[in-house]
Amino acid sequence: MTARRRAPTGRGDVVYPAYWLAAALLIGVTLLGVPLDQPAAMGVATIVFIGGGLPHGAYDIALLRRSVALDRLGMVLAVGGYVAIALLMVFLWMSMPLVALILFLAAAAVHFGEDWPMLQEPLLRVAAGAAVIAAATIGHPAEVAALFVAMSDPRAAVIAQVITAAAPVALLVTAIGIALAWREGSLSWATAMTLCLVLLVVLPPVMGFALFFAFLHSPRHLAQARARLHDMTLARWVGTGALLSSLAILGWLGLRTMAPAHLDPIVVAQAFQLLASVAVPHLLLSRWIERRLACAPHLPPADDASVSNDAPRDRGPF
Template identity: 40%
Template sequence: MIPVPAGPLTDSTGTRISRVPVSPLFWLALSLIAGGMALGSGLGQSLPIAVAAVLMLLGGLPHGAYDIAIARHTLGMGWARATVALLAYIAVALAMIALWAIAPLYALAVFLMLAAIHFGEDWLMIETGLLRVMAGASIICVPAFFRGPEVTALFTTMAGPGAETLQNIAVACTPVALLVNAVGTLQTWRAGHREWATAQTIALITLATTPPQIGFMLYFVFLHAPLHMRGLGTALPDWSPTRIWAYGAIICVITLAAGALIAPGFLSGDIKALSAESFRLLSVVAAPHLLLTTILKQATRGHPHPTSRFSKLGG
């Protein structure tokens, strides 16, 4: 059995707070998806796929938009150090862009590993880091296993020939990933976080039964991202809600404008290209995001700080 840390559940991601929140928008989005399936509207058609691809980009960007602001507050940075941090952040993003241009297959592999690590941060009730990664990897493994042809087509569009090898690796990891996820979900249910455990299970079922863009959008935008956004008030205690939302909107607009320049396929109107570019753009912002939040966790380890809980959220 995977050990659950003793003591009050008060200081980490969803699984250690008094009640793991699930956004009402998750249930609304789930209802719309279920309604579309019941009506036989064809979720695999161009329009639903395009909407999902756009939403996962628009909905995923905000929870990483505050990284430099949080780092500045957490580490007590002046403007000079914050500028250096921003330049380093941009450099990591540019390195990811270069990797996609030079070796797209390796870029896809890096992206999948980053995603597994990042989604594993939602499972901090699991003490072993590798098991957290496997729990996070279930979000990738489930569609790879149950929606194989679609995932292969998506990976091939993103990275070219040879991408099916990565899908095969994800398929091979599926039994272990699902087992770890199931044990973690059971522990979470027993700890009283039943809405979150139910939503996680439903998200996996959706990933198995709908096109990968639809299932990932439901999980990433409506379950994962809101959980990470909850800590903004704690992470930036001197910021008003208006300032938080205005700042996030500006950063997202800048990011999307840059994305339109480096990923013209996003605006091409081609559904395959749109989906591929959405995932690639997410990888470009995920790389510096994960690196910085890892640094913040190390910096605040052993030193309680109002923002330490949020840094553990990875948001």
């Protein structure tokens, strides 16, 4: 039998103080009776999950450059392919939004499942990744269905019903993952994820997702990318994340302006559509990089922050 893997540094056993502060704030305002499902609150949550979540995919090209030697033409082709996949997702939102929604939910489950390395079977990791969506659907089925419909079309309400039916299995698998994490010493991760799932059930869906995505999921992936790109200066690191995230937002707004009739005007729905458009190429490239690193032990691992004498110096994202 294969030994269980403890969550690696920067992925499963690191929880940053900002998460506990954000969770405490949400619990406090909920106990005080502050309505969190109003447009203003939803707008703040949308800004938080876009601003806090988009940057963790902004270093994909820099990580690609670090993991494989590419000449200028190869880099242009890689960047072009990345952008083409993102544009394909935008096209799907405009022409086949239901297909785009299904792809988004599947990609989210797979990507969030990467936070559960203590679960050996890939299907179990996907189920645990889907628990984030399932918990929100159990707590607020009508709101989640309405969001799915706003993102695609009225048939999307059926998807919310399917997720609700599958939610007990996803949450049971997640409970097993939490128990394994606790037994293996990842106490902070186990506690944080348990609290997060409870809040996903209790809080409005967008608010709960913002807590998970911007304060629990994204920071660990950013830490992993930072460790691999340890020789990138802090100024260039921050600039790369801000620049590429801003370009993604501006590109989406430009496409939205050119095709206003095909995209829902609700800001929250558009934010999730934007997230989906960049999530699919991010998932594909990140999984390829993981396989590349697994096959190349001489490359620095995610939690190795040491700088070797022959490590390439800061060359920026491109």
